[in-house]
Structure formats: C-alpha cells, structure tokens
Amino acid sequence: MWRSASWIAACSERWHPGQQSLLGIERILYRAHSPWQAIIVAEVPCYGRGLFLDGDPQLLEHDEWIYHEHLALPPLLFHPAPHRVLILGGGDGLALREVLRDTRVAQATLVDIDGMVVEACRRHLAELQRGSLDDARARVVIDDARAFLARSTEQFDVALVDLTDATDATGVALLDEVLAGLQPRLAPGAIVSAQVSALDAPWHRALLLEARLRRHFRHTALHRAYIPSFVHEWGFALATNDFDPLRLDAQTIAARVAFLDAPPRSFRAEAYPDALRLPPYLEALRQRMLAAPVAPEGGPDFVWYDAEA
Incomplete structure (x- = not known):
C-alpha cells in the first residue's frame, strides 16, 4: 500500500456524515502562515500540484480547469460585451x-485579501496560470473584497465571486455583505457568477x-x-438584475465561443441555457429553499496528519 512521504490531508465531512476523503501528499513545495490562513502548495500523486488553505483543498492540477471554466466562462458567454471583469478571491490566478x-x-481586476497566496501561486503554479x-x-489588488467594493467607483460587466465556502452563519453573513457591496459596482446588464459549494445530498449546500x-x-x-478531486458535484x-439567463437564446451563447481562445473543454456552450435547468427532484428542493432558506449548520473540518515515511 502506498504511503505518503510527508503529509496526508484528511477531511471529516460534517456535510456528508459517514463519508471520509483522504489525499496523500507526496511533497510539500511551499508552507507558510499568512495573517489570514495556513498556506500549503504540495504535489499529490495522480492529481499534480495543489493549493490548500487551512487544510482545505482549493484546487488540484488534474481537474482544476473544470471548476474554473464553469465559474468564469458561462457568465462571459451570457454577456454581449464583457469588457470589464471583477474577480473577488481567486488569488491563485486560475479564474x-x-x-x-x-x-x-x-x-480584469482580481481582488484577494491574501498577498502571500498570490505570490505562492505565482511561484509554484505559474505553469497553470x-x-x-x-x-x-x-x-x-491585495485587499478585503468588502473594503475594495466600498471604495471603488468602477462598474463591471461581469463579476466572479470566488471566495471561500460560506459554511456557517459567519460565512453566510460575509457573503451577504459582499453581494450587497457588489450591487453598486455592476454596470447595466451585468452578470455575476459565484461558486456555491457542493450540490449533492444530504445538505445540497449549493x-x-x-x-x-x-x-x-x-x-x-x-x-x-x-469535480473529481472535490469528490462532489x-x-x-448565475445572478442578474436585468435579464433572465434561462431566456437567452442558445444560438447566441454558442456563437460567442468564437471570442474565446479555444472552446471550453468541460462543457458544451450549445447546451446552455438548458444546462441551467435542474432535474425535477433538485428543482423541487430548489423551490422549497428559495421560499424558505434553511439556516447553515457549519461545514467540513479539514485536518492535516503528519505521516511518517
């Protein structure tokens, strides 16, 4: 049986009781504590290089592009002229x-609170960037997203919210504050894209x-x-004030792929907007939660264990 040469990242999932996920770390390339969090860049067998913040896997080379394409490309394809883009979080540079x-x-303006994350990824994930x-x-811009939004007078056509998961009441309050601060910074017709965590049972956090x-x-x-390395769907x-994404013409969305340097690899643009239609059981849950959102109950614990060779 293969054993980690240095560390093993273990996740005890409060969101998914009874499910455990392990990542064996082959080699740590960078390890530091910023004023905000513990930062590790490491090599993981089969998955390649990865970024971990406070033990939480943020990305792994093998499949990070699936996550980042889904976060960034649909809002660009839904917009007729995405000239100015704002990214909140995403200090790894991949969105x-x-x-x-x-x-x-x-x-494209990237705002991340942790300059040490930006520099660590610039050094160790340059090939991915x-x-x-x-x-x-x-x-x-190295800044708190809330402070940046409060000071800025700019307006953006597309905004990506790539902040850490809102896993408890404090995290949801932060998300609410960021979204409220974002509103004045959105140009007419703007579209927002946000990662909203795991969609699958039992909690359907997304x-x-x-x-x-x-x-x-x-x-x-x-x-x-x-996302295979996240072990979740x-x-x-997508969020807008000026139009319903479900009503956009599919041919228009597909035609805008010509503005990309290459077609998406993880989805077919012509599948949108139908890809926004959930299967009946999820749509039924969605309607219930839109009517009466359930209070968050906390997220997963991530623990690093030192593994002797």
Whole structure:
C-alpha cells in the first residue's frame, strides 16, 4: 500500500456524515502562515500540484480547469460585451486565466485579501496560470473584497465571486455583505457568477447558497459540474438584475465561443441555457429553499496528519 512521504490531508465531512476523503501528499513545495490562513502548495500523486488553505483543498492540477471554466466562462458567454471583469478571491490566478481567454475583455481586476497566496501561486503554479497575473489586461489588488467594493467607483460587466465556502452563519453573513457591496459596482446588464459549494445530498449546500443570492438579485440560475478531486458535484450560480439567463437564446451563447481562445473543454456552450435547468427532484428542493432558506449548520473540518515515511 502506498504511503505518503510527508503529509496526508484528511477531511471529516460534517456535510456528508459517514463519508471520509483522504489525499496523500507526496511533497510539500511551499508552507507558510499568512495573517489570514495556513498556506500549503504540495504535489499529490495522480492529481499534480495543489493549493490548500487551512487544510482545505482549493484546487488540484488534474481537474482544476473544470471548476474554473464553469465559474468564469458561462457568465462571459451570457454577456454581449464583457469588457470589464471583477474577480473577488481567486488569488491563485486560475479564474483570471479563464477570463482572459475572452478577447472582448479589456480589463480584469482580481481582488484577494491574501498577498502571500498570490505570490505562492505565482511561484509554484505559474505553469497553470499561463501568465495570467502578468497579462497587460490584468490588475491585481491585495485587499478585503468588502473594503475594495466600498471604495471603488468602477462598474463591471461581469463579476466572479470566488471566495471561500460560506459554511456557517459567519460565512453566510460575509457573503451577504459582499453581494450587497457588489450591487453598486455592476454596470447595466451585468452578470455575476459565484461558486456555491457542493450540490449533492444530504445538505445540497449549493441550493442553500443560491437562495442567499436570490435575496440580492432578481434572477438566479444554477448549473453544475462534478469535480473529481472535490469528490462532489459542485454548484455554480448565475445572478442578474436585468435579464433572465434561462431566456437567452442558445444560438447566441454558442456563437460567442468564437471570442474565446479555444472552446471550453468541460462543457458544451450549445447546451446552455438548458444546462441551467435542474432535474425535477433538485428543482423541487430548489423551490422549497428559495421560499424558505434553511439556516447553515457549519461545514467540513479539514485536518492535516503528519505521516511518517
């Protein structure tokens, strides 16, 4: 049986009782504590390099592109002219990489609270970033998202909310504060994309968090992707005030793929907006949660165990 050469990351899932997930760490490339969190960049067998914050896996090289394509590309394809894009969180630079694939983007502003994460990823995940942090169209701001939104006078056509999971009442309150602060920064016709955590049973967290977005936006819709390294089907919400994403013409969405440097690999653009329609059992749950959102009950614990060779 293979044993980790240095560390094993273990997750005790409060969201999914009885389910345990383990990641064997082959080699730690970077380890530090910032004022905000513990940061580790490590190599994981079969999955490649990964970023872990407070023990929580943020991305793994093998399948990170599935997550980042679903977060960034649908809102760009839904918008007729996404010239100015805002990314809240995403200090690894990979959502930024996907945004810059769209030739219509004139400027992409990335706001992350932790400069140590940005620099660690610039150094150790540069191959995955493909130069995104140094692109002429990119602006990187090290700041709290709430403070940035309060000071800014800019308006954005597309906004990506790539913050850590809102796993408890404190996290949901932070999400609410960010979404409220985002409203004045949205240009007419703007579209927001947010990662909203695991969609699968028993807690269906993505449905709970979409219900929070609906408190701030007239229209929301949910799409999903299975992320192997997360061991879950992940939810992504689109939110707008000016149009219903479900009513956009499929041919229009598919035609906008021509503005990307290459077609998406993890989804077919022509499947939208139908990809926003959930199967009946999830749609029934969604409607219940939109009507009466359930209070969050906390998220998973992530624990690092030192493994002797």
